[in-house]
Amino acid sequence: MPERLATFIPILEKALVYDLNLGTHSVGTHVRDAACYVCWSFARAYSPEIMKPHVATLSTKLIVVALFDREINIRRAASATFQEAVGRQGNFPHGIEILTEADYFTLSIRVNAYLNVSTYVAQFEDYREEMFNQLAFVQLQHWEPAMRELASQALAVVSVYAPKLVIEKILPKLLSSCFHKVLNVRHGALLGVAEIIRGLSGNSGAHRAEILERAMRTLSLKERDIIKEETAEQKEFKSMYENIASINCLAEVMPAGSEMRKKVTGLIKEIEDQKLYKGKGGEIIRNAVCHLIDCLCAAKIDYSEDDKLMVFMVLKENFKHPNVEIQKSATNALRSYCGTYFQDPSTLSKDSPAIKEIMNLFKQFSVENSAQTRGLNMALGVLSDTLLKNKELGIADIMFGTLLQNCLPKGAETDDAESRKQAIKSLA
Numbered sequence: 001m002p003e004r005l006a007t008f009i010p011i012l013e014k015a016l017v018y019d020l021n022l023g024t025h026s027v028g029t030h031v032r033d034a035a036c037y038v039c040w041s042f043a044r045a046y047s048p049e050i051m052k053p054h055v056a057t058l059s060t061k062l063i064v065v066a067l068f069d070r071e072i073n074i075r076r077a078a079s080a081t082f083q084e085a086v087g088r089q090g091n092f093p094h095g096i097e098i099l100t101e102a103d104y105f106t107l108s109i110r111v112n113a114y115l116n117v118s119t120y121v122a123q124f125e126d127y128r129e130e131m132f133n134q135l136a137f138v139q140l141q142h143w144e145p146a147m148r149e150l151a152s153q154a155l156a157v158v159s160v161y162a163p164k165l166v167i168e169k170i171l172p173k174l175l176s177s178c179f180h181k182v183l184n185v186r187h188g189a190l191l192g193v194a195e196i197i198r199g200l201s202g203n204s205g206a207h208r209a210e211i212l213e214r215a216m217r218t219l220s221l222k223e224r225d226i227i228k229e230e231t232a233e234q235k236e237f238k239s240m241y242e243n244i245a246s247i248n249c250l251a252e253v254m255p256a257g258s259e260m261r262k263k264v265t266g267l268i269k270e271i272e273d274q275k276l277y278k279g280k281g282g283e284i285i286r287n288a289v290c291h292l293i294d295c296l297c298a299a300k301i302d303y304s305e306d307d308k309l310m311v312f313m314v315l316k317e318n319f320k321h322p323n324v325e326i327q328k329s330a331t332n333a334l335r336s337y338c339g340t341y342f343q344d345p346s347t348l349s350k351d352s353p354a355i356k357e358i359m360n361l362f363k364q365f366s367v368e369n370s371a372q373t374r375g376l377n378m379a380l381g382v383l384s385d386t387l388l389k390n391k392e393l394g395i396a397d398i399m400f401g402t403l404l405q406n407c408l409p410k411g412a413e414t415d416d417a418e419s420r421k422q423a424i425k426s427l428a
Contacts (some may be wrong), residue, residue, distance in 0.1 A: 016065050017134075018035070036062075039081045040080065044084065044088060060127050064127075064131055066082060066107055066113075075107045093126040094127075101234070118131065119208075132155070135151050148188040160199055174196070197264065200254070212227065265301060345390060348392075362399070373416065377423040381422075407424055
């Protein structure tokens, strides 16, 4: 059997990540579980000398399964196998260090595995590229939307370790996948591009903390303790990571005027031109584009006046969409948009095309279309203080008058409680 390991290991690699999509579910959990058991058996049966040629392959594959598999039992099985191999083989790179962080309990909480444990493991170069490839080209294409979102967030937090590698090898492939004929691939690629830009612009640390804070609300007290409990070494690593994550390296790896930056900034217009908002999956693409705008604005990407107008018009269409999740995404994007491009009072002018369109928002309210009114009420609540305080524009007076009017009950047939609620929240 040892002489046939070279033939069998490539098959085992595929089995460790086997996941066959069948409609709204997948088949493959039992295969991945069995593959982990086979790896565990090899670690116990063969000497380190026999296994040495396959250590690099098995160690990286087991780590990505332990960190990023959807199922809790598979993550735990891969972790137990990695632990067995580290103890018996003794030649897995940084094995002991990883085991102190990636154990049975820390990997049991999916968001913790993706956003906490992965940041620790990614500091080791032996595992980094395999982690990038797994997130970008496997997890971002997952059949479940929540997994694609989590994978994109994980890609943002680990990309800070190797910005050049991400820009040269990962981002170009994701950009081309944004127009893939398969919806899952297209949606995941858009989220991946958005989060990479956010991560490399120095915003990944704060965004990671925000996501973990939201996730904490859904966890039990015991699970919260697992995430919050920190040793002296973990605190030291956390401080080191936050320093790295706060560095804006976009100007270095994707300078203004570069071909890559032009492709990223032109992505929104190209999606519009190809009419990807229409047909099957149009709503999920709208949501992803709003998220992309949010990330580009948070990264303070420079746009011309015409491009600022184009971006705002995309958001404006999504304010009017009947899907409340799309309206929320567009509202979050508008908050970042205003905070980036309308923060300096000296740049505000009535002649700006984008500001003219913001002024036109107040003419878009419709008694008959309650969904449109609800979305516009949400949007008005996130306009920046700089815009509201500018007396020349006079936005504040018009906005408060409009929102106050929208707080009042209308006729029995046209009244919409949700619209009034959003108007009150925006006033608050």
